[in-house]
Amino acid sequence: MRHRRQLVLIAILGVLHAYVGMRILPDLPVGPGARLAGALLLALSYGAMVLGLHARSIRRRAWSDALAAAGLFAAGGFSSLCVLTLVRDLALLAAIVPMSVRSVHVFETISACGVVALAVLATGVGFAHARRRARVVRVDIPLDNLPPALQGLTIAQVSDVHVGRTIKRKYVEAIVAAVNELGADLIAVTGDLVDGPVPELAAETAPLAALRARYGTFFVTGNHEYYSGEPAWRVELERLGLRVLQNEHVVLRHRGASVVVAGVTDYSAYHFDAAQRSDPEKALRGAPADAGAKILLAHQPRTAPAAARAGFDLQLSGHTHGGQFWPWTLLVRFWQPFTAGLHRMGHLWVYISRGTGYWGPPNRLGAPSEITLLRLVPLAAAGARPR
Numbered sequence: 001m002r003h004r005r006q007l008v009l010i011a012i013l014g015v016l017h018a019y020v021g022m023r024i025l026p027d028l029p030v031g032p033g034a035r036l037a038g039a040l041l042l043a044l045s046y047g048a049m050v051l052g053l054h055a056r057s058i059r060r061r062a063w064s065d066a067l068a069a070a071g072l073f074a075a076g077g078f079s080s081l082c083v084l085t086l087v088r089d090l091a092l093l094a095a096i097v098p099m100s101v102r103s104v105h106v107f108e109t110i111s112a113c114g115v116v117a118l119a120v121l122a123t124g125v126g127f128a129h130a131r132r133r134a135r136v137v138r139v140d141i142p143l144d145n146l147p148p149a150l151q152g153l154t155i156a157q158v159s160d161v162h163v164g165r166t167i168k169r170k171y172v173e174a175i176v177a178a179v180n181e182l183g184a185d186l187i188a189v190t191g192d193l194v195d196g197p198v199p200e201l202a203a204e205t206a207p208l209a210a211l212r213a214r215y216g217t218f219f220v221t222g223n224h225e226y227y228s229g230e231p232a233w234r235v236e237l238e239r240l241g242l243r244v245l246q247n248e249h250v251v252l253r254h255r256g257a258s259v260v261v262a263g264v265t266d267y268s269a270y271h272f273d274a275a276q277r278s279d280p281e282k283a284l285r286g287a288p289a290d291a292g293a294k295i296l297l298a299h300q301p302r303t304a305p306a307a308a309r310a311g312f313d314l315q316l317s318g319h320t321h322g323g324q325f326w327p328w329t330l331l332v333r334f335w336q337p338f339t340a341g342l343h344r345m346g347h348l349w350v351y352i353s354r355g356t357g358y359w360g361p362p363n364r365l366g367a368p369s370e371i372t373l374l375r376l377v378p379l380a381a382a383g384a385r386p387r
């Protein structure tokens with residue numbers, strides 16, 4: 001079945017590359033040699049993507065990673081090129097009736113050049129944004145009836161790093177250094193940390209052992225942990241000093257007041273293990289009723305309705321990447337109740353990180369990566385939005 005799906009995907013990629021070539025190359029104001037070069041570049045893109053799909057079959061890790069990285073880079077660039085070609089064709093379809101033949105020809109030429117230029121620009125800018133260290137985003141969370149002792153409590157959130165083929169140890173080290181500089185009271189890692197098994201990535205994630213916060217670092221699984229061998233990663237992350245929360249909570253004492261920090265398994269965990277179904281109510285069971293703040297770590301924003309019913313004050317999530325790059329930034333909202341940033345659902349505040357790394361293509365455009373520093377403040381406090 002998996003082999004059949006790969007063949008279907010390879011065929012679709014071939015059709016899409018052919019579509020772009022037939023729709024763009026003939027309308028470029030260049031000679032036959034340049035058109036041939038364009039066709040070869042498209043063939044190279046297709047080849048890189050196909051070979052990237054089979055990178056794991058290569059035993060030598062350096063070659064395997066290089067091949068996968070080339071395929072992912074090609075996928076990001078071709079995604080922009082293909083979508084822009086489709087947008088161009090829709091624009092031509094809308095404009096062709098009221099325009100003269102000469103005007104149509106001019107528009108075809110200009111728009112073909114525009115598609116190529118925009119695709120190259122989007123790929124370059126997106127790559128630069130993806131590979132730089134995530135910026136720090138500071139957010140005030142205004143909670144009802146927040147005890148004075150908890151005012152100013154800070155949480156550093158890291159999410160969706162996706163350590164794997166292109167995100168390696170140095171990238172992780174930079175994140176750890178930036179988080180430690182914040183001096184947060186606690187650190188929350190909200191899933192999708194890895195894309196690969198422990199034997200392949202243990203050396204890349206080792207810097208996480210250096211994370212430092214007054215009350216420690218807490219972790220919840222994302223869907224990619226289950227793709228990558230969740231039981232082994234749970235053991236490895238605990239070994240590194242991260243507290244893995246699976247439908248459970250801890251009670252912290254801060255300046256004499258109690259804070260509940262709970263975590264649930266990923267929203268889709270039951271597909272992999274029925275015993276790990278995400279359960280916010282179970283995660284809060286037995287928590288002190290007088291807790292000054294009840295915080296839930298949940299990878300997917302879709303957990304929010306259940307978290308609100310359970311009685312949490314704040315949910316920290318990731319998963320969406322904010323869409324990561326155009327046009328997916330426009331489409332992700334159809335799969336999740338919230339895309340990014342701070343939102344409210346009844347009594348519950350929900351903050352969704354755009355992610356600290358990236359998944360798949362090294363491309364971020366319109367959805368910058370972030371390390372988030374959240375601060376608890378009274379409801380009446382100013383600055384209740386990201387700043």
